[in-house]
Amino acid sequence: MFNKDITERFKGIETPFYYYDTDVLRKTLDACRDASVKHGFHVHYAMKANFNPKVIDMVQSYGFGADCVSGNEVKAAIEHGFDKGKVVFAGVGKSDKEINMALDADIFCFNVESVQELEIINDLAAAKNKTAGIAIRINPNVDAHTHHFITTGLDENKFGINTWQLNDVADMLRKCANLHFLGIHFHIGSQITDMEVYKSLCIRINEMQDWFENHGFPVKILNTGGGLGVDYHHPDTNGIADFESYFEVFSKFLHVKPGQEVHFELGRALVAQSAALISRVLYVKNGLKRNFLILDAGMTELMRPMLYQAYHEIENLTRNESTEQTIKYDVVGPICESTDCFRKDVDLPQSYRGDLIAVRTAGAYGEVMASGYNLRDHAMSVYSQ
Numbered sequence: 001m002f003n004k005d006i007t008e009r010f011k012g013i014e015t016p017f018y019y020y021d022t023d024v025l026r027k028t029l030d031a032c033r034d035a036s037v038k039h040g041f042h043v044h045y046a047m048k049a050n051f052n053p054k055v056i057d058m059v060q061s062y063g064f065g066a067d068c069v070s071g072n073e074v075k076a077a078i079e080h081g082f083d084k085g086k087v088v089f090a091g092v093g094k095s096d097k098e099i100n101m102a103l104d105a106d107i108f109c110f111n112v113e114s115v116q117e118l119e120i121i122n123d124l125a126a127a128k129n130k131t132a133g134i135a136i137r138i139n140p141n142v143d144a145h146t147h148h149f150i151t152t153g154l155d156e157n158k159f160g161i162n163t164w165q166l167n168d169v170a171d172m173l174r175k176c177a178n179l180h181f182l183g184i185h186f187h188i189g190s191q192i193t194d195m196e197v198y199k200s201l202c203i204r205i206n207e208m209q210d211w212f213e214n215h216g217f218p219v220k221i222l223n224t225g226g227g228l229g230v231d232y233h234h235p236d237t238n239g240i241a242d243f244e245s246y247f248e249v250f251s252k253f254l255h256v257k258p259g260q261e262v263h264f265e266l267g268r269a270l271v272a273q274s275a276a277l278i279s280r281v282l283y284v285k286n287g288l289k290r291n292f293l294i295l296d297a298g299m300t301e302l303m304r305p306m307l308y309q310a311y312h313e314i315e316n317l318t319r320n321e322s323t324e325q326t327i328k329y330d331v332v333g334p335i336c337e338s339t340d341c342f343r344k345d346v347d348l349p350q351s352y353r354g355d356l357i358a359v360r361t362a363g364a365y366g367e368v369m370a371s372g373y374n375l376r377d378h379a380m381s382v383y384s385q
C-alpha cells in the first residue's frame with residue numbers, strides 16, 4: 001500500500017488522516033463481484049462499515065445493494081444512487097420515525113428483529129396504506145468463533161428472534177395484512193474466518209426455511225448476513241478477503257430452491273483493507289520497563305483496539321523497518337483514557353518525534369466510529385486518486 005512516493009506526498013498533510021487506497025478498494029470489489037456472480041448471489045453492502053461518500057459511491061457503482069441499520073443510512077443509500085429495490089433495513093431498535101422514512105422510500109425489505117416490531121411496522125404501514133416487505137431475523141444459535149464482543153448469533157444475544165418464538169412470529173404474520181413476508185435473515189457475527197461456521201449456518205438456514213414453508217410461508221429470500229473476516233496481520237500479502245471460499249460454502253451447503261434469491265450483507269470484507277490511519281509521533285517516552293510512542297491519533301479516530309481488543313498492524317513509514325534495529329513500544333493515543341492504546345509491545349524501528357505511523361486495515365469500523373471526544377477535530381480523508 002505504501003511506497004516512497006506516497007510517504008513523500010504525506011509529508012505536507014496535517015495528521016491524523018485516513019488514507020484511502022482506491023486501487024485496493026476496486027480490486028476487492030472486483031473480487032467480490034466475480035466470486036458472487038458465479039453463483040448468482042446478491043451482495044448488499046453493510047453501510048455501517050464505512051459511509052465515507054467516496055467509498056459508498058464506488059461500492060454503489062458495482063450494482064450492489066445496501067444493508068442499512070438506521071434511517072439515515074437508508075437515506076444516504078438512496079441519495080448515493082443505490083436502487084431502493086435493493087435497500088434493506090436491519091437493526092434491533094428501529095424508531096417509528098425511521099420506519100416511516102423507510103416506508104416512504106419504498107425500500108425492498110425490513111429485517112425484523114422482534115415480534116413486537118412486526119406489529120409496529122404493520123401499523124405504520126397500514127396508516128400509509130402500504131405493504132412492507134419483511135424478512136425475519138432469526139437467531140440461529142451458531143457460535144461464530146470470533147471475539148465475544150462481536151458475536152451476535154447466540155441465544156443470549158439482543159439481536160434477532162429466537163427459534164422458540166417462531167410460532168408467535170407465524171401468528172403475528174397471519175394477523176398483519178400490511179406485511180409481505182419475503183424470507184429469513186441471519187447475521188451471526190463479524191470477522192469470521194472459519195468457513196466451518198458458515199457451513200453450520202447453512203444447515204440452520206435449511207432447517208429454518210423448511211419450518212416457514214411447512215407453516216405456509218413461502219421463502220423467497222435467504223439472507224445470510226455478513227461477517228466475512230479479513231487478515232489484520234497481513235494487509236499487504238493477504239489483502240483480499242477469501243470471497244471464493246466464502247461463496248463456495250453457501251453454494252455447496254445451502255438448499256436453494258427454484259425462484260429463491262440468496263443475499264449477503266458484507267461490510268468489513270469489502271472495505272477494511274482499503275484504508276490506513278496515518279498519524280505522527282508526538283512524543284517518545286521511555287519508562288523503566290516500557291517505551292511509549294505517543295501518537296496524534298487515538299481512539300477518537302480508530303476505536304476498534306480500545307472497543308474490542310482488535311489487532312491492527314502498525315508501521316513506521318519514516319524509518320526503514322528492514323534495516324534498523326527494532327524496539328518494543330506501547331503505541332498510544334493522546335486521549336485522556338488509559339484504554340487509549342493501539343497496541344502494547346509493538347516491534348518498531350527506533351522512532352522519533354515527527355515520524356509517520358500507519359495503523360493498517362482501518363477502512364471498516366474506523367472513520368465511521370470517529371468521535372469528537374475531548375473536542376477533537378474530525379480527521380480528514382485523503383485518497384490515492
Ligand SMILES: *Cc1c(COP(=O)(O)O)cnc(C)c1O
Nearest residue numbers: 046090190226227265266267268
Ligand atoms: C454489521 C452488519 C453486517 C456487516 O457485518 P461485517 O462483519 O462488516 O460484514 C451485516 N448485516 C447486519 C445485519 C449487520 O448488523
